[in-house]
Every structure is written in C-alpha cells, then in structure tokens.
Amino acid sequence: MNPNINNNAPTYAHVSGIKWVVCEIIDHLWPWNKEGWRQHKAIETAGMALAIAATVAWLLAANRQLGASAVIGWWLGWSIYEIIIRMQCKPYIKDGPWWRHNYRPASRMDMFCYVMFKNLLIGVILFSVLRNLGLLQMVD
Amino acid sequence: MTPNYELSSCTNIHMKVPPLSVAHSTIHLINRFMVLIAWCLIFSLGFSAKAQAEDEKDADYNTHGRHATATHSGSYEAPLPVELSTDPDLCAYVPCSDVFPNADYFSSRKGRPAYVEAYRSKKVEDKENGHHTQDESRVLLGYVFLSTDIVDIPAYSGKPVVTLMGMDVSGKIVGVKVLKHSEPILLVGIPERELTKFIKQFVGKHAWDKLEIGKARAEGGYIGIDAISGATVTVISENQVVMRCAYEIAKQVGIIKAVPRPQAEFTSISEQRNWDELLAEGSIQHLTVSPADVGLDNTSQPYIDLYFGYLNAPAIGRSILGERNYAGLMAELKPNEHAVFIVANGAASFKGSGFVRGGIYDRIQVSQDMDSFTFRDTDYRNLYNIQAVGAPEFNESGIFIIRSASFSAAYPWSLVFLGNKMDRQTGTKTFANFDREYWLQSRYLQGGRPVIIKSDPVWLKIWKSRIKEIVGFISILIFTATIYARRDNLVRRSNRKDKRWVSIPKYAIWMTSIGFIGFGLMAQPSITQVLTWFHSMLFQWKWELFLSDPFIFIFWLFIILTVFVWGRGLFCGWMCPFGSLTELLYKIAEKVGLKRFQFIPSNAVHERLKWLKYGIFLVLLIVSFFSMGLAEKLAEVEPFKTTFLVGLFNRSWPYTLFTATLLGLSLFTERPFCKYLCPLGAALAMPTTFRWFGLKRKQECTSCTACAKGCGSQAIDHKGVIDHRECLLCLDCMVLYYDDHACPPLSKERKLRTLSGLPLTRISAGGYYIPIHPINEKGVDK
Ligand code: SF4
Ligand code: SF4
Numbered sequence: 001m002n003p004n005i006n007n008n009a010p011t012y013a014h015v016s017g018i019k020w021v022v023c024e025i026i027d028h029l030w031p032w033n034k035e036g037w038r039q040h041k042a043i044e045t046a047g048m049a050l051a052i053a054a055t056v057a058w059l060l061a062a063n064r065q066l067g068a069s070a071v072i073g074w075w076l077g078w079s080i081y082e083i084i085i086r087m088q089c090k091p092y093i094k095d096g097p098w099w100r101h102n103y104r105p106a107s108r109m110d111m112f113c114y115v116m117f118k119n120l121l122i123g124v125i126l127f128s129v130l131r132n133l134g135l136l137q138m139v140d
Numbered sequence: 141m142t143p144n145y146e147l148s149s150c151t152n153i154h155m156k157v158p159p160l161s162v163a164h165s166t167i168h169l170i171n172r173f174m175v176l177i178a179w180c181l182i183f184s185l186g187f188s189a190k191a192q193a194e195d196e197k198d199a200d201y202n203t204h205g206r207h208a209t210a211t212h213s214g215s216y217e218a219p220l221p222v223e224l225s226t227d228p229d230l231c232a233y234v235p236c237s238d239v240f241p242n243a244d245y246f247s248s249r250k251g252r253p254a255y256v257e258a259y260r261s262k263k264v265e266d267k268e269n270g271h272h273t274q275d276e277s278r279v280l281l282g283y284v285f286l287s288t289d290i291v292d293i294p295a296y297s298g299k300p301v302v303t304l305m306g307m308d309v310s311g312k313i314v315g316v317k318v319l320k321h322s323e324p325i326l327l328v329g330i331p332e333r334e335l336t337k338f339i340k341q342f343v344g345k346h347a348w349d350k351l352e353i354g355k356a357r358a359e360g361g362y363i364g365i366d367a368i369s370g371a372t373v374t375v376i377s378e379n380q381v382v383m384r385c386a387y388e389i390a391k392q393v394g395i396i397k398a399v400p401r402p403q404a405e406f407t408s409i410s411e412q413r414n415w416d417e418l419l420a421e422g423s424i425q426h427l428t429v430s431p432a433d434v435g436l437d438n439t440s441q442p443y444i445d446l447y448f449g450y451l452n453a454p455a456i457g458r459s460i461l462g463e464r465n466y467a468g469l470m471a472e473l474k475p476n477e478h479a480v481f482i483v484a485n486g487a488a489s490f491k492g493s494g495f496v497r498g499g500i501y502d503r504i505q506v507s508q509d510m511d512s513f514t515f516r517d518t519d520y521r522n523l524y525n526i527q528a529v530g531a532p533e534f535n536e537s538g539i540f541i542i543r544s545a546s547f548s549a550a551y552p553w554s555l556v557f558l559g560n561k562m563d564r565q566t567g568t569k570t571f572a573n574f575d576r577e578y579w580l581q582s583r584y585l586q587g588g589r590p591v592i593i594k595s596d597p598v599w600l601k602i603w604k605s606r607i608k609e610i611v612g613f614i615s616i617l618i619f620t621a622t623i624y625a626r627r628d629n630l631v632r633r634s635n636r637k638d639k640r641w642v643s644i645p646k647y648a649i650w651m652t653s654i655g656f657i658g659f660g661l662m663a664q665p666s667i668t669q670v671l672t673w674f675h676s677m678l679f680q681w682k683w684e685l686f687l688s689d690p691f692i693f694i695f696w697l698f699i700i701l702t703v704f705v706w707g708r709g710l711f712c713g714w715m716c717p718f719g720s721l722t723e724l725l726y727k728i729a730e731k732v733g734l735k736r737f738q739f740i741p742s743n744a745v746h747e748r749l750k751w752l753k754y755g756i757f758l759v760l761l762i763v764s765f766f767s768m769g770l771a772e773k774l775a776e777v778e779p780f781k782t783t784f785l786v787g788l789f790n791r792s793w794p795y796t797l798f799t800a801t802l803l804g805l806s807l808f809t810e811r812p813f814c815k816y817l818c819p820l821g822a823a824l825a826m827p828t829t830f831r832w833f834g835l836k837r838k839q840e841c842t843s844c845t846a847c848a849k850g851c852g853s854q855a856i857d858h859k860g861v862i863d864h865r866e867c868l869l870c871l872d873c874m875v876l877y878y879d880d881h882a883c884p885p886l887s888k889e890r891k892l893r894t895l896s897g898l899p900l901t902r903i904s905a906g907g908y909y910i911p912i913h914p915i916n917e918k919g920v921d922k
Pocket of ligand 2: 835847850851852853854855856862866867868869870871872873874
C-alpha cells in the first residue's frame with residue numbers, strides 16, 4: 001500500500017471488463033478532458049493545433065512526403081506538449097500491475113516517463129507500419 | 141522520538157517538513173563531495189577529447205610501419221576517396237605496396253570481381269656501364285584486391301570492414317590492411333593493436349585454407365586463429381571477408397581449379413503451371429531492392445523488382461517459354477550448361493547501363509556456396525514473352541546461361557543483384573549485394589533434394605560455441621530472480637541487526653556478477669546498447685545484430701522483463717557488475733575501518749544531483765540521432781569498458797583516472813556513479829515508473845523516517861514515499877518493515893501487546909500484527 005496515494009484516479013477506474021480496456025485505450029490516446037478544457041482554453045487550443053500538426057506529419061510520412069527525422073522531431077514536440085497538458089487534465093498514472101485499476105497522482109517526472117515511453121511505443125508501431133508498407137524513408 | 145506531523149484527515153496528510161538543519165561537519169562533507177563530483181564531471185567531458193588525441197598520436201606513429209603490422213591505425217571511420225570503388229586505378233587511392241611490399245608496379249583493375257596485378261620490374265645489370273637498368277618485362281608476383289569489390293559482409297556495426305589484401309601467385313596471402321572500419325568496440329573498447337595482431341594471422345595462409353576463430357577442430361582440416369576477446373562478431377566477419385575474397389580471386393585467376401558438382405537429374409514431370417503456381421511452389425523467386433536499400437530517396441517504384449527461375453527443369457522451362465522455345469533452348473545447351481530467366485521492373489536495370497558488347501554483365505551473378513558465376517554477352521538470350529498464364533508485364537527480361545560443371549541445380553544457389561550503396565553523408569559508393577536463394581523443388585529432382593548440411597549463421601555458431609557459459613549465465617539469472625521473488629520470506633527472517641538472509645545471497649550474486657559476468661563474460665550492459673535498440677526499433681530491426689552477443693542478448697531480455705515486474709533495482713542493485721563492484725567496495729571500506737570517512741550526501745544535494753544522470757541519458761539519446769559515432773564516444777562516461785573489457789591499466793590515462801576516481805569515491809559514499817551519473821541507470825529508471833510490484837509501505841511511513849535514514853540510495857522522501865526510479869531494491873527498508881524491534885509503529889504495538897498480555901501474532905503483509913478477534917464458543921467471530 002502506498003499511503004500517499006489519494007483518490008486521484010480517473011472516473012472510469014471503477015468500471016470493469018472490456019469497457020475498462022476501451023476507456024484505458026482512449027485515455028492513453030486522448031490527453032484532454034472537459035474540465036481541463038474549461039480551465040486552460042488557450043493551452044488546450046494550442047495543443048489541438050499541435051495535435052493536428054503531428055497527425056499531418058504522420059499523414060505526410062504515409063504519403064512519402066516527410067522523412068524519418070522530421071517525423072521524429074514532430075513526435076518529440078508533441079510529446080512535450082502532451083506532458084504539459086496531461087499534468088493539467090489527467091494528472092495521474094497507473095500504479096502497480098497494468099491489468100489492475102490502481103492509479104496514483106503523477107509527479108512531473110512520472111508524467112515525463114509515461115508520455116515518452118507510451119509515445120515511443122506508438123511511434124515504433126507507426127514507423128514499422130509505414131516502413132513495411134514501404135512508405136517511409138528509413139535511412140539511419 | 142515525537143513524530144513531527146499533524147493529521148487532518150485519514151486521506152489528506154499535511155506534513156510539517158522538518159527544518160533543514162545542516163551541521164558544520166556535514167557541510168564540510170558536502171563540499172568535499174561536490175568537489176569530487178565536479179572533478180568526475182570535468183574528467184568525463186575532457187577525457188574523450190584527450191583520448192582521441194592519444195589515438196591520433198598512435199596513428200601517426202603507426203603510419204611508418206609496414207603492411208599488416210601497423211596498417212589499420214586510425215581506420216575508424218577513416219574517410220576513403222569517393223573514386224575508390226569506381227576508378228580503374230585502384231592503387232592510386234590505396235597503398236597497394238603496403239600489402240605487397242615486393243611489387244613495384246600495379247596494373248589497373250581487372251576481372252569481375254575486380255583485382256589488380258602486382259609486378260616486380262626485372263632489373264638487368266648493364267655490365268658495360270656497371271649500373272642497373274630497368275627491363276621492359278615485369279614478373280607477375282601476385283594480386284591485390286579490395287574487400288568491398290568482392291564481398292558485402294557487414295561486421296558488428298552493420299557496415300563492412302574495408303580491407304585491402306595481397307596474395308601471391310601461389311595463392312598465399314602476403315599482406316592485409318584494414319583501410320576503414322566502423323566498429324565502435326575497436327574505437328573505444330579494445331586497443332587497435334589487438335586488431336593488428338588479429339589480421340597478421342592471415343599472412344602466410346592460403347586462399348583455400350579453412351580458417352576458424354578459436355581452437356582448430358580435429359575434423360574437416362580447419363586451422364584455428366585467435367579471436368579478439370570482446371569483439372567476436374568483428375573477427376568472425378573479418379575472417380569471412382579475407383578468406384572469401386582470397387578464394388574468389390584465386391579461383392578467377394586460376395590458382396584454385398573449379399570442382400565439378402554432381403549434376404541434377406530431372407523427373408519426368410512436365411505439366412505446365414501458371415505464374416502464380418510457379419511462384420507459390422518456389423520455382424520462381426522474387427527479389428526486391430528498395431531505393432532506401434541503396435541509399436536513395438524512396439519513390440513510388442522499387443529500385444528493382446526482379447523474378448527469376450531455373451529453365452532446364454522441363455516443367456518450369458515449358459511453363460515459362462512454351463513447348464517450342466523450351467525445346468529450342470535445350471537443343472542449344474551443351475552438357476553442364478544451365479539457363480536461368482530473369483525479368484524485372486523498377487527504376488534500375490539488371491542488365492546495367494554501363495554494359496558494352498563483349499563485356500560482362502556487372503549487375504547480376506549467380507552464386508553457389510563459395511563459387512560465383514558471372515555472365516558475358518555470349519551468355520545472354522532474348523526472352524520476348526512469358527508463356528505462363530498470369531505473368532505480369534515486365535520492363536526487362538532475359539535468359540542467361542551458366543557454363544560450368546561447378547554449378548548444379550540439385551543444390552541451392554542464389555541470384556545476386558550487385559548494387560552500389562551511396563553514403564548520403566560522404567557521397568561515397570560502396571558495394572552492396574542483394575540476393576535470393578533458389579532451390580529446385582524435390583518433385584523435379586530424381587531422388588528428391590540431396591541432403592545438405594548448411595553452415596550455421598554466425599550468431600548460431602557463437603551460441604553453440606559458448607553453450608556451457610550460456611547455461612551457467614541463465615542459471616545465475618534464474619537464481620537471482622527466484623531469490624528476489626522470495627524476498628518476503630527473506631526479509632521476515634532477517635532483522636535490522638542480522639540481515640544474513642538477504643545479504644548472503646546478495647553478496648554471492650554480486651561476486652558472481654563481478655567475476656563471472658563482468659570480468660569473465662564481459663557482459664556488462666551499456667547505454668550504447670539502449671541507443672542501438674532505439675535506433676533499431678525506429679529504423680531497422682536486425683535480430684542478427686542482437687543475437688551476435690548471447691550474454692548481452694539474454695541479459696537484456698532479463699533486464700526488460702524484471703524492470704517491468706520489479707523495477708530497475710533488481711538489475712542495478714543485484715546484478716550490474718559495475719554497480720555491484722562499487723557497492724562491494726563501499727562495504728569493504730566500511731569493514732576495514734574507513735567507516736568514519738564515509739558520508740551520505742545531504743538530501744538537498746542528492747535531490748539536485750540525481751537529475752544529472754537523466755540529463756546525460758537524454759543528451760546521449762539526442763546526439764545518437766545525429767551521430768551514433770559521437771554518441772558512442774560520449775558514452776565513455778560509463779567506466780564499464782575500462783573496468784571490465786579493456787582493463788584499468790590498459791587504456792590511456794584519462795580513462796584510467798576517470799574510472800579510478802569513481803571507484804575511489806565509491807569507498808567513501810555509496811554508489812556515486814549509479815546515483816548521479818549512470819545513463820544506463822537513468823534509461824532503466826524511466827520505465828521503472830510502471831513497474832508492477834513495488835515495495836510495501838504502511839500508513840505510519842508518512843511520518844516515520846526510520847527507513848529513509850537507512851536507505852543508502854536515498855530513495856525514500858520525507859513523506860515516506862519510495863521513488864522506485866532511485867530504489868536499488870536493497871531490501872533494508874523491507875527488513876525494517878517487518879522488524880517489530882526496529883519499525884517504530886510495530887515496536888510500539890509490540891510493547892502495547894506485551895503490556896496487555898496479548899499474544900504477538902504473525903505480522904501481516906500490511907506490516908502489522910494480525911488483529912486478535914475474540915471468538916465465542918461456537919467459533920464464530922464476534
Ligand atoms: S546505475 Fe548504472 S552502474 Fe549502477 S547499477 Fe545501474 S546500470 Fe549499473
Ligand atoms: S532501503 Fe528500501 S527504498 Fe531504499 S534502496 Fe533499499 S529497498 Fe529501495
């Protein structure tokens with residue numbers, strides 16, 4: 001038990017089964033929430049713009065119009081933004097085994113590690129898909 | 141001690157942070173510590189440059205040496221002239237006389253693959269005038285050739301070791317010189333003289349000799365040559381490069397005679413098949429090369445998309461050519477002649493744009509085992525259309541005839557597309573082979589496919605040759621994981637004064653790790669491997685690259701698994717050879733009377749310095765995207781190579797001083813490198829954020845600082861929260877957690893129970909005595 005864990009869990013923490021899995025996936029992919037939107041409109045708007053830019057970067061890459069380094073640059077920029085916005089909107093991370101429903105309040109370092117690691121995995125999956133489709137210029 | 145806190149509710153605890161009072165002596169210690177850390181940093185930044193300067197000095201010295209003795213110095217990523225791979229005058233760009241000292245004249249490039257002839261001018265004495273004159277005639281002494289003209293065998297770095305070789309007319313190797321390599325281990329880990337020693341072993345060997353790394357095998361006539369320990373992959377690939385090149389050239393110039401292979405006898409199956417069926421059964425093979433494979437920008441079409449098949453087999457020949465053309469072709473072929481069709485689409489041409497009549501097709505060849513077969517214009521026949529139903533349209537097509545008894549369709553062979561890969565940074569082109577294997581289906585061969593014993597891939601050879609050590613290593617890993625998984629048992633048996641149950645297995649594992657894993661197997665994981673993983677995940681995953689070092693591969697599987705299950709602490713705290721060495725030094729120093737000099741940095745200092753390692757890791761990661769070579773040099777901030785791979789006193793003094801400083805500092809404070817500098821520790825700490833199973837805490841931990849005081853890693857904060865990124869799982873706090881004489885709340889409960897005459901029940905997983913519930917006569921809990 002961690003005595004310092006308070007009830008900073010997401011609202012879906014108590015649902016179970018497949019619904020919880022879907023909520024988890026959405027939570028990993030969607031860093032905003034309504035409350036955060038009301039409180040931090042400017043930062044959220046900038047974030048939305050950055051999200052669109054990052055998506056466009058991936059789409060360009062899928063159209064063979066953007067090299068690997070440019071995609072990495074965009075992805076890094078997006079990740080830094082995601083850390084900031086998650087600290088405002090969803091300041092928690094999973095605690096303990098991933099299949100359990102325990103969450104803890106995230107410190108900045110927790111959030112940094114979480115976002116970087118998650119986005120690395122997403123990046124690897126997207127890179128592999130593009131590469132296997134022969135769409136991304138992969139000169140290391 | 142009165143706890144210094146106030147509770148406002150069960151869940152919200154507001155701590156009064158104790159005022160930071162630092163005694164004078166502590167300040168003195170901190171200052172001393174800071175100065176030492178600063179020195180370490182200055183060294184870590186400065187010594188790379190210094191070491192490089194030393195290497196350059198070595199290179200200058202060695203250029204005065206002759207061929208194999210001192211030929212490779214300064215060859216790490218040495219710039220080679222762009223014309224080297226294309227200009228006919230090879231010896232204008234590379235020092236051919238270094239590998240053939242007796243020759244004074246070298247021809248231009250000849251043959252395919254290319255070589256140059258080495259001559260000595262005949263000197264005749266002009267008796268009348270009493271001086272030497274040069275005769276027109278020259279004596280052929282042998283051949284000089286460049287590895288990248290002949291083979292495309294990557295070494296550990298994934299790039300070839302560019303090697304120049306000399307061989308005399310009898311097939312004896314007379315000189316070997318490494319012109320360029322990209323092997324990081326030879327740059328920063330292993331002194332260059334080791335490579336000198338290694339390549340010297342080829343001199344005097346013959347092109348047909350079977351050389352193997354390690355001890356000579358009794359059977360098969362193998363000659364053993366010594367490896368460079370720690371650079372197994374490099375030496376295995378360099379052995380292949382030298383011997384394969386010598387064999388190819390010796391065969392081409394007629395020193396090695398072609399050995400006939402037993403020819404294939406075809407079955408009578410001759411029913412025609414369509415394109416897709418032929419493709420599905422493997423009678424047509426497909427080879428694609430993308431623009432990126434040859435260093436060009438990807439476009440919508442492949443560089444070359446090529447299909448090929450063996451036409452002599454009646455079923456295949458008839459399907460592709462039709463009955464009449466097949467009969468015509470077979471009537472034209474003499475015994476031991478074989479026809480292969482090739483069709484292709486794509487940006488490039490397999491016939492080659494530089495092809496001239498009477499010349500050689502320089503983009504394709506067929507290889508079988510050690511033999512390769514090239515095609516001249518007389519070996520070419522037009523292929524106007526493909527009869528097989530469903531065959532797509534192709535830009536280019538042709539039939540090529542192999543005229544050699546050494547080729548047999550009964551055995552596997554490969555079609556090789558010979559490309560040039562352009563290095564985007566330097567513009568230099570290097571030779572790159574792309575091949576696809578072809579083996580006639582057994583249904584077309586009388587008696588089926590012959591049994592052949594394929595030689596194992598390089599990585600498998602390495603695994604097989606070290607199987608005993610691998611088993612030992614895996615056993616140690618399993619033992620460690622099992623011990624740690626049983627930690628609850630061990631810490632319950634221990635107490636603050638007697639931690640034998642934890643420390644005996646841990647010390648045993650440390651010693652094994654230092655002796656066997658570190659010094660013996662040289663399997664100290666490094667941040668450079670993490671960087672390579674990153675790049676491989678994003679760019680191109682090559683299993684061979686990771687499998688080539690079995691211990692590092694297995695260790696990383698273990699590390700990844702345990703980091704997610706328990707956090708970095710199991711590796712860092714129990715298994716890392718360098719980490720174990722530094723903590724062992726600290727413990728030894730404590731035992732031999734240095735305890736009074738030992739110190740723990742203040743929390744304020746620790747809280748700032750601990751971020752340094754994350755900074756170092758991120759800098760290395762970012763630099764690696766621009767230059768892996770530079771990142772590898774900067775990764776020398778890890779003293780691992782100096783400690784385990786090369787030896788403390790085998791390197792230039794800045795490396796030695798840096799490592800010695802860290803080891804010296806470790807006598808006085810616990811694991812300074814791990815806590816503040818190690819980029820590998822930082823890289824593992826980050827995913828530790830999501831470890832599944834952490835350490836236990838109880839409610840009172842928020843105010844009681846007993847565990848925090850005993851935590852050598854300073855991983856417990858003033859609120860009693862364990863920072864699992866910093867925790868090295870020493871288990872000291874877990875011993876305390878269950879110790880009813882040391883854990884303040886537990887001890888208090890023990891005293892209360894003793895006073896009230898209540899029994900001391902077992903301590904639960906929550907860290908308290910199991911509550912006593914009075915039960916009534918029926919045994920029901922009241
Ligand atoms: S921090 Fe680095 S040196 Fe220390 S134990 Fe971990 S990996 Fe080894
Ligand atoms: S005392 Fe506890 S928190 Fe500190 S390093 Fe050891 S196991 Fe980790």
